[in-house]
Amino acid sequence: MKVTKDLVAASATPMVLGILAEADSYGYAILRRINELSGGELDWTEGLLYPLLHRLERLGHVESSWQSVAGERRRKYYRITPSGLAELAEQRRQWDTVVGALKEIWRGAGDSRPLIAIPLEGQA
Amino acid sequence: MTDRQDDLEAQFAQWRQYVQRRREMRQSDAEELEDHLRGSVDELVAAGLHADEAFLVAVKRMGSLDELSREFAREHSERLWKQLVLTGGTDSPAADTRSRRDLLTMALCAAGAAASIKVPELFGMSLEEDGAFYGPNVGLFVLPWLAAFLAWRRHATKALIGVLLALFALGAVAANAYPLADDSQSVVLTGIHLPIALWFVVGLAYVADDVRAPRRRMDFIRFTGEWFVYYVLIALGGGVLIAFVFGTFEAIGISPEGFIAQWVLPCGAAAAVVVAGWLVEAKQSVVENIAPVLTRLFTPLFTAALLAFLVTLGVTSGGIDVEREALILFDLLLVVVLALLLYSISARDPLAPPGLFDKLQLALVVSALVIDVLVLLEITGRITEYGTTPNKAAALGENVILLANLAWSAWLLLGLVRRRTPFAVLERWQTAYLPVYATWAWIVVLVFPPLFNYL
Numbered sequence: 095m096k097v098t099k100d101l102v103a104a105s106a107t108p109m110v111l112g113i114l115a116e117a118d119s120y121g122y123a124i125l126r127r128i129n130e131l132s133g134g135e136l137d138w139t140e141g142l143l144y145p146l147l148h149r150l151e152r153l154g155h156v157e158s159s160w161q162s163v164a165g166e167r168r169r170k171y172y173r174i175t176p177s178g179l180a181e182l183a184e185q186r187r188q189w190d191t192v193v194g195a196l197k198e199i200w201r202g203a204g205d206s207r208p209l210i211a212i213p214l215e216g217q218a
Numbered sequence: 219m220t221d222r223q224d225d226l227e228a229q230f231a232q233w234r235q236y237v238q239r240r241r242e243m244r245q246s247d248a249e250e251l252e253d254h255l256r257g258s259v260d261e262l263v264a265a266g267l268h269a270d271e272a273f274l275v276a277v278k279r280m281g282s283l284d285e286l287s288r289e290f291a292r293e294h295s296e297r298l299w300k301q302l303v304l305t306g307g308t309d310s311p312a313a314d315t316r317s318r319r320d321l322l323t324m325a326l327c328a329a330g331a332a333a334s335i336k337v338p339e340l341f342g343m344s345l346e347e348d349g350a351f352y353g354p355n356v357g358l359f360v361l362p363w364l365a366a367f368l369a370w371r372r373h374a375t376k377a378l379i380g381v382l383l384a385l386f387a388l389g390a391v392a393a394n395a396y397p398l399a400d401d402s403q404s405v406v407l408t409g410i411h412l413p414i415a416l417w418f419v420v421g422l423a424y425v426a427d428d429v430r431a432p433r434r435r436m437d438f439i440r441f442t443g444e445w446f447v448y449y450v451l452i453a454l455g456g457g458v459l460i461a462f463v464f465g466t467f468e469a470i471g472i473s474p475e476g477f478i479a480q481w482v483l484p485c486g487a488a489a490a491v492v493v494a495g496w497l498v499e500a501k502q503s504v505v506e507n508i509a510p511v512l513t514r515l516f517t518p519l520f521t522a523a524l525l526a527f528l529v530t531l532g533v534t535s536g537g538i539d540v541e542r543e544a545l546i547l548f549d550l551l552l553v554v555v556l557a558l559l560l561y562s563i564s565a566r567d568p569l570a571p572p573g574l575f576d577k578l579q580l581a582l583v584v585s586a587l588v589i590d591v592l593v594l595l596e597i598t599g600r601i602t603e604y605g606t607t608p609n610k611a612a613a614l615g616e617n618v619i620l621l622a623n624l625a626w627s628a629w630l631l632l633g634l635v636r637r638r639t640p641f642a643v644l645e646r647w648q649t650a651y652l653p654v655y656a657t658w659a660w661i662v663v664l665v666f667p668p669l670f671n672y673l
Contacts, residue, residue, distance in 0.1 A: 120253070120255035120578065121250060121254050122253065122254045122258065125254075139280075139281055139285075139289075140251065140254060140280050141281060141285055141286045141288070141289030142289065143246065143289070144250060144251065144254075144289075144290070145289045145290050145292060145293035146293075146444070148247075148290075148293050148294065151294050154397060160267075167253060168253075168255065170246070170249070170250045170253070171254050183337075183397075209629075
């Protein structure tokens with residue numbers, strides 16, 4: 095299964111901001127993390143990631159700096175800013191709405207018992 | 219093992235070069251992507267691949283550079299507009315210091331040029347009343363500073379600097395040593411030809427790093443065209459500035475007329491000569507050359523105009539009214555045609571096959587030649603009839619020089635269109651001809667006044 099390009103693009107910003115909210119990181123590690131989180135299903139390219147990081151930097155949602163952590167190469171690390179955290183909260187609210195609505199619909203279609211509530215579990 | 223490491227580093231270096239060649243990518247982007255690539259390679263090596271295999275797989279995974287730079291361009295579209303960064307902002311610190319030092323030297327030379335134009339006033343000269351002094355000397359105040367800037371940039375040798383100084387001194391002698399009346403023809407001729415002669419001295423400073431190379435001479439032709447365009451642009455901007463200064467100060471009841479005429483205009487015009495030269499040097503690789511673009515636009519239009527003139531002349535068969543002004547007009551026409559030819563040569567891909575544009579140029583040059591021959595026949599008749607003056611001799615000499623150049627150019631163009639002559643021959647002909655113009659300008663300045671008894 096491949097996630098379509100449009101969906102990857104739409105979810106890119108909250109995903110990157112979310113990862114950076116966990117900890118400061120650099121491009122390669124972010125890509126690895128996304129791969130790990132999606133079990134390899136999300137096909138991110140460098141052409142998507144780096145321009146996105148640069149755009150978030152331009153908008154002031156992240157900051158970058160070249161750092162060398164002991165024993166590693168010098169790398170460009172990204173850190174989320176307060177405005178990035180606010181953006182993440184806003185995106186999260188929107189995604190919760192979308193995901194919540196989709197779940198309602200699919201539960202109805204999936205088992206033909208539309209009005210019985212199933213507890214929502216394990217969803218981000 | 220270290221061998222393998224070296225191999226890998228060489229591959230990275232090569233890859234880095236490919237990335238940096240992309241305009242959409244900055245140095246820091248290349249470094250960031252390289253770090254990514256290294257992360258990928260490390261992981262693949264840890265999984266058991268050889269270093270070179272890992273490199274190949276990692277590069278393959280990253281996808282084609284075309285696609286990557288397209289994505290970068292969507293975020294950084296401003297990078298596709300080549301920006302002229304005056305100082306700072308470039309990626310390498312060495313280039314930064316260099317451009318900052320360029321800027322400083324340019325400022326010094328521009329200030330020097332602006333000050334030079336005011337120096338004669340210390341000796342009681344005035345711009346308004348001593349036109350006969352300023353006219354021939356104006357090039358001497360300004361162009362040495364431009365030459366100095368270029369010679370400094372090119373690290374000119376001591377011998378060449380000596381030659382430059384000697385030539386400027388010779389110019390000073392030519393402008394001031396002869397006993398010329400203020401209203402003599404020779405003063406005007408010197409005023410026109412000395413700046414041209416000195417411009418070729420600037421050219422010598424321009425090619426200081428490789429005096430004999432034809433390629434450098436062609437660069438000087440390009441420099442001249444771009445310098446002219448920049449100078450005109452600066453003059454337009456300066457005009458707007460002056461208009462605003464004038465208007466705003468008038469509005470509060472102070473007339474800035476004297477200040478503008480005495481200081482802003484002469485000093486600004488002098489400094490702009492150096493500034494325009496510096497701009498051409500600084501933006502060389504940044505902005506598309508504009509002179510060849512103008513050439514492309516105007517070559518068809520001029521061809522049409524000249525052909526129309528010839529047809530009309532043939533139909534009315536009235537003959538050309540050859541006054542002195544007319545001769546100068548046709549000289550200027552030849553200069554324009556030559557400039558159109560030169561600047562399209564300067565921008566042409568030497569290996570491109572002959573195309574429609576080359577044929578158009580042949581038509582342009584041939585029609586200019588026909589017109590000029592008609593004019594020449596007319597004028598020589600006049601001269602033999604009434605005797606010669608410095609003006610007529612100079613105009614006639616220029617005409618012959620331009621005619622010779624264009625005639626041979628037309629022959630070479632014909633060869634080019636018929637695929638008999640390679641383009642390089644035409645290019646070499648034009649660069650080899652440059653000293654002829656310089657020599658002629660110097661002859662008019664140095665030999666004409668005594669030859670015509672200081673008329």
